[in-house]
Amino acid sequence: MACEELALIVACREGSLEACSQLLSQYEGYIYSLCYRFSHQREEALEMAQEAMFRLIQALPSFQPNRRFKPWLRRVVINSCLNLIRHKEPATIPLENAERWPAATAADPAAQAEALEIQHSLHKALQDLPVITRLVIVLRHQEGLSYQEIADETGLPIGTVRTHLHRGRQRLRAALSEHYAWEASL
Amino acid sequence: MNCDYDLLAQYLDGELADNARCQLLSHLRDCPVCRRELGRLRFLWLELNNPVEIAPPAELPYLRQQAVRAALAHETAGLTFWESQRLAWTPVLLAAGFLADSGLLNTMAKTAGYGLRISLQGLGRLGMQLVKGRGK
Numbered sequence: 001m002a003c004e005e006l007a008l009i010v011a012c013r014e015g016s017l018e019a020c021s022q023l024l025s026q027y028e029g030y031i032y033s034l035c036y037r038f039s040h041q042r043e044e045a046l047e048m049a050q051e052a053m054f055r056l057i058q059a060l061p062s063f064q065p066n067r068r069f070k071p072w073l074r075r076v077v078i079n080s081c082l083n084l085i086r087h088k089e090p091a092t093i094p095l096e097n098a099e100r101w102p103a104a105t106a107a108d109p110a111a112q113a114e115a116l117e118i119q120h121s122l123h124k125a126l127q128d129l130p131v132i133t134r135l136v137i138v139l140r141h142q143e144g145l146s147y148q149e150i151a152d153e154t155g156l157p158i159g160t161v162r163t164h165l166h167r168g169r170q171r172l173r174a175a176l177s178e179h180y181a182w183e184a185s186l
Numbered sequence: 187m188n189c190d191y192d193l194l195a196q197y198l199d200g201e202l203a204d205n206a207r208c209q210l211l212s213h214l215r216d217c218p219v220c221r222r223e224l225g226r227l228r229f230l231w232l233e234l235n236n237p238v239e240i241a242p243p244a245e246l247p248y249l250r251q252q253a254v255r256a257a258l259a260h261e262t263a264g265l266t267f268w269e270s271q272r273l274a275w276t277p278v279l280l281a282a283g284f285l286a287d288s289g290l291l292n293t294m295a296k297t298a299g300y301g302l303r304i305s306l307q308g309l310g311r312l313g314m315q316l317v318k319g320r321g322k
Contacts, residue, residue: 020254028250033240050249057257122233141234147201173230
């Protein structure tokens, strides 16, 4: 861990507002993107991110300086999100942010449009997944965690992690199969 | 070996043990259905692994400040009565230790660590020392 970061953490533990703010400012983009990928809804992601930052400052005294900071931070964020999710399981979330995908370019508009359509379908299928399943998929594919690491981070048994991955991917595969006329999976 | 979607997924995730991976690769050589399915899954993996750029919203720094203030305020509010009294008295006791007698520093340091009752005992002892000193 960088000395500067460690010094910041020590200052945070001593209750320095500036240090807490500075430390979080380095990670707030990551925290928000993680929350967004879990919730797929801007307002909910902001609420999750704020709650996660609150929990992070509270949990800092339990951080062991000989460990890496980012995995610890990710675990706190995940736990915080899971707590929020348990209190209010959201229903299917509307597709609200199609505008963030790039528009088809003049270079190969047909191919671009097709790629966008596939992304749209996958995005929609991801949104329709139960939150825990989506969380597990995000941790596997976007964060690159192994099954065991996902189990450790979420507190789910490893068999449950596999089940969520299996069910989630089946539904995502089904979303793609509509585009490519694939038959049902094995 | 039978066709198994889960094994294909675990193979792509790098979660298969060596033995199971060899068996699967052997099966894949003979099974066009699984080879085709593996190709489709690779495509799905490619899409899912594709990093999504998410721009942080403009209000995030403001929310961060709010979260930090709330967390620090919560920490302070979480102190018990004795803890808050000890924190409040510590600088006074330490300063008094310096002023009165360097021999009292040890007492002051100890009193600063144990709650108000002990702090007050130390303060009383300090008063007695001062009174005695003036008496001489």
